[in-house]
Each structure stands twice: as structure tokens, then as C-alpha cells.
Amino acid sequence: MSLAINIIGSKILREKSENIDNTYPNLVELTKEMFTTMHESNGIGLAAPQIGKSIRVFVVDTSPLAEDEKDEKLKKELLEYKRVFVNPIITSRFGEFVSMEEGCLSVPDIYETVNREEGITIEYYDENFVFKTEELHGIKSRVVQHEYDHLEGILFTDKIAVIRRKLLKNKLVAISRGKFNKRYKVKIGVK
Ligand code: CO
Numbered sequence: 654m655s656l657a658i659n660i661i662g663s664k665i666l667r668e669k670s671e672n673i674d675n676t677y678p679n680l681v682e683l684t685k686e687m688f689t690t691m692h693e694s695n696g697i698g699l700a701a702p703q704i705g706k707s708i709r710v711f712v713v714d715t716s717p718l719a720e721d722e723k724d725e726k727l728k729k730e731l732l733e734y735k736r737v738f739v740n741p742i743i744t745s746r747f748g749e750f751v752s753m754e755e756g757c758l759s760v761p762d763i764y765e766t767v768n769r770e771e772g773i774t775i776e777y778y779d780e781n782f783v784f785k786t787e788e789l790h791g792i793k794s795r796v797v798q799h800e801y802d803h804l805e806g807i808l809f810t811d812k813i814a815v816i817r818r819k820l821l822k823n824k825l826v827a828i829s830r831g832k833f834n835k836r837y838k839v840k841i842g843v844k
Contacts, residue, residue, distance in 0.1 A: 655838055656690045656704040661760045661808060662829025663843035665702050670709045670804040672740045675782040677708070684737045684780045687712045694837035696758045698796045700803030703759050705843065709740050711800040718792060727791075734793055741777035743801055746770040748790075755799060755809045761833045763821065765813040769798050 659666055673680070683706075691699040691712060700711035712735075719731040748771030756764045772790045775797060779785060789797055799809055810818065810825065827833070831841040 654686055654689065655693045656686055657838040657840045658690065658694065658699075658703050658758050659705060659840050659843050660829060660831070660833075661810070661825060663759075663840065665705060665707055665843055666759055666803070666808060667806040668702065668707050669806050670700075670702055670707045673708050673710065680710075680739070681780050684710065684712055688714065688735075690837075691758075694758050698800040699758065700800045702803055702806075705840070709804050711738050711741070711803065712736070713738070713793075713796050713800060715793060715796060731792065737780040738775070738797070738800070739778040739780065739782065741775050741797075741801060741804070743773050743775050743798070745774045746772070746798075747774075748772040751795075753795060755795070757799070757809055758837070759803075760808060760810055760825070761828060761836070761839075763810065763824070763828070765810065765817055765821070767799075767809050767812045769795055769812075773798060775801075 687699050687704060690704060691714065695717065697715050697717055698711060698713045701708045715731040715734040719728045722728040722731055750768045751771050752766045752768050754764050755767045771794065772788065773794050774788050776786050
């Protein structure tokens with residue numbers, strides 16, 4: 654089943670999410686629904702606050718990015734990278750800042766350049782509460798940092814250049830009021 658996605662302007666997107674423990678009900682089912690929702694809306698990452706749950710959970714599947722990738726090794730990596738992150742902690746960020754255009758299912762029709770560190774180390778649990786540590790680079794690092802920000806109540810539009818943010822202000826207000834082309838199930842103005 655596909656879930657509705659909260660749009661910028663919804664309060665829950667601005668809250669800091671809470672850790673969960675292994676008694677959290679139906680976690681595996683929830684993450685499956687998050688994958689379905691993400692795939693049906695053509696996303697490559699989705700965080701729990703976006704579907705109305707203020708918990709530290711997000712899913713990532715970079716396979717749609719593989720299509721345009723010329724490098725065979727990277728193509729395979731992107732095709733295979735599907736993860737559930739529960740209670741993640743980015744323990745280090747390193748490398749140079751890289752600029753890349755980002756978008757977000759909660760901020761439809763907006764694509765802006767964001768600077769992020771090239772690499773991260775992240776500790777997390779998977780959907781079965783198995784502990785993992787991963788070092789990520791490039792696109793995977795970027796997608797994970799974007800999703801991690803959602804758990805902190807941060808949207809990518811907070812990170813763009815001040816001048817760009819000023820230019821976008823009215824457009825973002827319009828989007829928060831539902832004025833955009835709806836290509837997937839959304840919720841507007843959730844408290
Ligand atoms: Co997002």
C-alpha cells in the first residue's frame with residue numbers, strides 16, 4: 654500500500670524524530686510500505702516523518718540512478734544499494750564539500766544545488782535490529798545525508814544559498830498550500 658507524503662509546511666517535517674526500540678510494532682511491514690511509497694513516487698529515499706511518523710527510520714534505494722550511469726562498477730553499486738536505516742548516527746563526515754542538485758518528495762518540483770561532504774561513516778540498525786556500520790561516498794553518501802537531515806527536521810531547501818532561498822520563498826509558500834502538480838499521494842499542512 655502506498656502512503657501519503659507530507660509536504661513542506663507540515664509541522665512534523667520540522668520535528669526532531671525519536672529513536673525506537675525492537676518492540677516497535679510492525680517495523681518490517683512499515684519499511685515495506687515506505688519502499689512501496691518511495692518506488693511509486695519515483696523517489697530514491699524516504700524518511701518516516703515524510704509519511705507522518707516522527708521516528709528515526711528511513712529507507713534508501715538508489716537503483717533508479719543506475720540507468721544514466723556510464724561507469725559499470727558504480728552502476729552495479731547503485732543498482733544494488735537498498736537499505737533500511739533505524740536509529741542511525743552519522744559518526745563522521747569527511748572529504749571535500751561537493752555541490753549537486755537535489756530534490757525531495759516533500760518539496761515537489763524544486764531542484765536546487767546543495768553542498769555536502771563527500772563521505773560519511775554511519776552506524777545504524779537494519780529492520781531486524783541488526784547493528785551495522787558503513788562508510789559511504791559519492792551519491793550514496795549524499796542520499797543518506799539528505800534522509801538523515803529529515804530525522805533532524807531539516808529540509809534540503811534550508812541548505813541552499815541564501816539568495817536562492819529568497820528567490821524561492823513565494824514558490825515554497827505556494828507548494829505548502831498545495832499549489833503543485835500532484836503525481837503521488839500527498840498530505841498538505843499536517844500539524
Ligand atoms: Co527529502
